[in-house]
Amino acid sequence: MNATTRQTVHWGQKYRGPNPGITALIYAILFMASLIVFPLLSNGSGFPSPFADIGKIQQLLRDFPGALKTNAFLQFGAAIPLGLFTAAVVTKIKTMGVNAAGLNIALFGGITASLWVSISSLFSWVLCQQGIADEPGIINVLRLLGFATGGIAHLLPLGLLMAGISVPCLLLKYCPAWIAWLGLVLAVLAELSIFGLIFQQAFILLPIVRFGSYIWMIAIGFALMKTNAEKS
DSSP states (O other), X not given: OOOOOBOOOOTTSOOOSOOHHHHHHHXXXXXXXXXXHHHHHTTTOOOOOTTSOHHHHHHHHHHOHHHHHHHHHHHHHHHHHHHHHHXXXXXXXXXXXXXXXXXXXXXXXXXXXXXXXXXXXXXXXXXXXXXXXXXXXXXXXXXXXXXXXXXXXXXXXHHHHHHHHHXXXXXXXOSOHXXXXXXXXXXXXXXXXXXXXXXXXXXXXXXXXXXXXXXXXXXXXXXXXXXXXXXX
């Protein structure tokens, strides 16, 4: 990424939009709720691994279709605040005087990540429809598509969002350094997760990036709003 360029800063330029910290918090709550609700509605059954035995997944679909349907509903809902966070945090930094390609990269990454979450949740919704449980071939295709779109395809562009925002925040001291460095480390891990397409062991990076990104998004969102208040 090129060195961040900076326009003349006009601290009087007021940001008008949702608080990025709050939208990040809503996103994290909805996504976490989607993971918690499944065992609650399926008598403690764990969410099936995408590589689990097909018979086990068929049984879960027959016994608890509502659990997976609710999971899909919440994840689809989570995609909206993720997109709002992206628009809000990019706009917020622009009002602070930054003009860098990294912000457009972050915007692309965040919107793309939001779209992949939506697509993944729709695959899950289709998976729990009547009659699908009797078609092991279709189940296998849908579960792998849901994992691929909600895993690697979602987290790689999310890494671009974290890098595109963390770099100017680190260089211009718009947030505590640990938040920016956390974003950069998570961004690197997100991009490395692509090796999961070759080595399945690399998929261990996915939950690290996913849950770590919640901390980063909430922290950077509230830190930027606080910075604005202090500089006004």
